[in-house]
Amino acid sequence: MSGAVASMRWRLPLIGALGAVVLVFWLAVAVLAPWIAPYPAGHVVDPDGLGPMSWAYPLGTDYLGRDMLSRVLLGARITVGVSLVATLLACLAGVTLALFAAARGGWLDAVLSRVLDALISVPSLLFGLVVVASLGASMGVLIGTAAVIYAPGAYRTARALAVNINALDFVTVARARGEGTFFIMREEILPNMLLPVLTDFGLRFVYVVLLLSGLSFLGLGIQPPYADWGSLVRENLEGLVDGSPAVIMPAIAIATLTIAVNLIIDNLPTRGGASHER
């Protein structure tokens, strides 16, 4: 039988568990940030700026003299929340459309592929600016923009995988059996490309996290004094010269988050590969 998800064994290896712990930690921080951050995001504690780590300011101060710990905690909401949602949207949209295109084939596949090709070819800077100008700069618009920018890539990747699998015998057999498109998409093709799709999700998540700082520079979504982690790194870049925590800490935060997500993905149990032909 194919697509027997129930037969997966849910034994997550230790390192995957570590990833899960880190992710849950950041999710908790994102939710609780306004209550645990010691200072408001815009409050100047020490005008001299770029101070070192100390008891008073555990992650140092930023270029304007604001407490970095608070800024990183408050930035978690945006980085973790927006990135997860946007990446989920992008991948869901991309993968669903890709499965559809691969299963149906023919002119539907051609049209979808070309439309998404055109979409990916509009420069994202131009796209971002137009979105700000016409739709304003709310959080929803930010999520939507990020999702739209990365959906075509997810589509392409998923389609390449799906097309490969679609050509295999058991899928032809399923079609001959009279199974409908959605059944084939869900039960025959998808389970056999799960690992690459999840890997792609993990990568896309990293791209979205980093995209956020570029988009907020265009005025999309996050207004000062709040900032996502990527923006925190960017605005404190001058501290790189003396290795200020202001620039290093947010970069480490980003890395821990993205590595955690990818560790989970890497260590999810997959059924012995493509053993669908039972």
Next chain:
Amino acid sequence: MDELTRGADGIIRAMLRRGATRRQALGWLGGAGMGLATAGGVLMRAGQALADAPKRGGSIRVAGFSSSTADTVDPARQTLSTDYSRCTMFYNGLTRLDESLTPQPELAETITDDKATVWTFKLRQGVTFHDGKPLTSADVVYSLLRHKDPKVASIAKTLAAQMQEVKATGPNEVQVTLSAPNADFPVVLGTFHFLIIKDGSTDFTTAIGTGPYECKEFTPGVRSIAVRNEQYWKPGKPYLDQIEFFGIPDETARVNALLSGDIQVAGGISARATRQIKAAEGFEVFETKSGGYTDLVIRQDAEPTKNPDLTMALKYLFDREQMRTAIFRGYAVLGNDQPVDPSNRFWCKDIPQRAFDLDKAKFHFQKSGIGTTPLPIVASPAASSSVEMAVLMQDAAQKVGLTLDIKRVPADGYWANSWMKVPLGFGNINPRPSADILLSLFFKSDAPWNESGWKNPQFDQLLLAARSETDLPKRKQMYCDMQSLVHDGCGIGIPLFISILDAHSSKVKGLRPIPTGGLMGYNFAESIWLDA
């Protein structure tokens, strides 16, 4: 070295250059409150500086902050400081502005006026363009009149409008009749757009002027190469053999290029980069105190900002000292909500400095009745450091109960779409060569760039009167009154005057601050030399 000593250095050097004796110089220093030991040090340094005579030769690479296909060597089309730096390498003007923004003769050897309305310029003899053609009055007439031609679309069209008639009254003499008296007309002619080009020039793929360097190569968006004009009419100048000038828009990249030796001069750096430069050996920060500022624009014709109490409350919310340290690392001069800065000869020092006062701010805020309604404040990287100022203001505003909602907009299209169009936003004004130009452009009731939309007839009258007033103390008093009016009632908050900063290798010498802009009012090319 503290402020006093730094300032003294410059003054003593100028005194010595003008022929003061050492005793006179020491006497001045004592009078300035300096102890003998410090005074002696200053004197020694000054002497050494004079001994540091310019050396001829060498080639440098200079990077400005912008480089795009909009780069131009057409004086009428210059918009960026990089354009100014480039054009001053190849052209000269009729006059040139010095450290106190006083016009000095350049291509115009003598300047005479009749009631500040009819100006006669006698041109210097023996000046030739790079292609050998001698400078004549026809070139000057052409260069000045083209600004009025709509097809040329000159940036200086408004300034040029005051020239009612320009004619050559001889092969080396030009007469300009103004539509109204303007004692500052020679200052206007010393600004960048009025550089003199060859009669009939329409093609600006290269630059042919009378300036210190010839244009060997000019590729917009890439670079220009200037080589010494051996026939330059100023003896001994320029000192360098060649200047390669291009743009590195990313500031960090520009600074890194300097620190790694790829370039010798980095034009236009922010206060934040000074950290790195001061920490490195063999590099210096060059500060030019000038009248440029980023201001809070409180529209007087929009709700809710037209409320005078709200306007006042906002001005009291400026923690100027904090901004000076946190944002500008000390490279700024406190401003007093009026646009004439201390380096200007007409600066009025009698106006009491407005302080950071939460009590007064709270009082005015409560009187204004805004309450808890959030007030959007628009800031953009286009108006330098405005986002940081907004952040600091928001923090302070919270303490008196005012909620400021920061709306950061991209630099893209800021000037066309947000500046002066939102009730509360920021502007950024570059230094102008004269108080008259500054006040006329930005504070006159009907000026297109009257940022806050205030209308004060008394101010307008004073402005017009001061322009034609030739009695200096009277003129000063008029400007003082105007500054008071702006300070008290205008919807403009000016917390600081931002110093212009450049950085260079210590081997590059000869830079002296001129308040019209960085790198000696962008006119650095003929004055610097390499002490390799």
Next chain:
Amino acid sequence: MNAIMARLVVTRVAVSLLTLWIVSILVFGATELLPGDVAEAVLGQAATPDAVAGLRAALHLDQPGWLRYLIWLGGLLHGDPGRSLVNHLPVAQLIGNRLPNSLLLAALTAAFSVPLALTIGITAAVKRGSLYDRTTSLFAVAVVSVPEFLVATLAVLIFAVKLHWLPALSSVRDVHSVEQLLRSFAMPVVSLSFVVMAQMARMSRAALIGTLDSSYVEIARLKGARPARVVLRHALPNALGPIVNAVALSLSFLLGGVIIIETIFNYPGLAKLMVDAVSTRDMPVVQACAMIFCAAYLLLTTLADIAAILSNPRLRTR
């Protein structure tokens, strides 16, 4: 088979032209939708209503949008991509100066990153679960997680400013030998590779794992084939489609997505030209750049699709 291939290529080319046309309309529309125009952008703060109107008239911006688009399109079809609205230089010249630079950077990065990434990905898949696999996977993710500007800035700080081993700026102009080439391009290429390697390595690993677990590979193993042969002859060809696709996606980034690297190293490439053109609403330049990036992307994805079809015989009948 050849006939099928030829038909595919021809169809693809035709469709690509269609896509390019659609993209040109989208880009034109987007530029029009943006507030402000060339006149305001060029004049900046100096934009008085007079000056703006004067410049607009001079640039024919008072004509309606659809007319300007058609004029531009007509010119393009005759081989003339127009002139920059900002400085009147021919677009062909502006692009011609920079396209070789962009291609060079992309080619060098591809030459460096693709073999490295694929090797890492394939070997990690083969040694799945081992310490090597875990370490390289972690490393790949860590490397792509560091923001591009941080990597590049750090590299410049260390290698150019502190050590003086490499120049801070990247210039094609002063390169006269292979050694100079390597020195000038080392940092930009490595920084860019950090960004693209992860996708190629991770996706090739994931795709290969999928095929390595399949029954026909099991059969090959049971038949006693050597591991290398198993991988290369049996598993890899079936994973080739997704792998080449990942490579194509990564490489398409290298032409238009490298704005940060071009900025930090002051590299005169196309990405920066386009960003500047968008800021100044210089429509002909924006269009030309968008067309080139789109064409490159379409070319790469077409090649990827062809490779997928060639490697998977079952796809040839579609």
